[in-house]
Amino acid sequence: GESVGLHLPTLSVQEGDNSIINCAYSNSASDYFIWYKQESGKGPQFIIDIRSNMDKRQGQRVTVLLNKTVKHLSLQIAATQPGDSAVYFCAEKSTGNQFYFGTGTSLTVIP
């Protein structure tokens, strides 16, 4: 089966600093990736996606980087705010329509 893992289960950053959340995936055939944010008591919320034919994609305050050589995905959050505190999941899709999710990284923003 698929294996999507996260390097750090928890991350604490100062408000205003940049955050980097990492994710490793095992299937080199995966060609679509999504980062989700999950706040306590809520469902996962789409943040940003990237296709395998891209190395970088930027959104509002977020950037996703994809390194296919080492099968690594990262999410960068600029000027982290208290509202960014949540669990972040990366998800990969290879064959079929199902996503495989990592166990998540808990981001805590320190005011």
Add this chain to the structure above:
Amino acid sequence: DSGVTQTPKHLITATGQRVTLRCSPRSGDLSVYWYQQSLDQGLQFLIQYYNGEERAKGNILERFSAQQFPDLHSELNLSSLELGDSALYFCASSVGLMKVETQYFGPGTRLLVL
């Protein structure tokens, strides 16, 4: 708000019982996915339906079943419940079957089996 709705929000039941979780996808979405999220676990894919038909199966137990109705809402049936079935159950929907398609998640149903 993702546009995906799930009911009930909370459910408490006893071992051996049967429950039904309901999901309404976003308007226009034909695919519905069910996921289970246990403590310390990531999201585990259970099953997918597209336009009323089963399309993919993941780690779904035989005690669990699902269906998607003509109006595209979906139900997940969990029977002979065990303590270990206590978890958050999420429904997600997407437009169709395209490879590059975002899945939008509902708020989840929290199931507690006592």
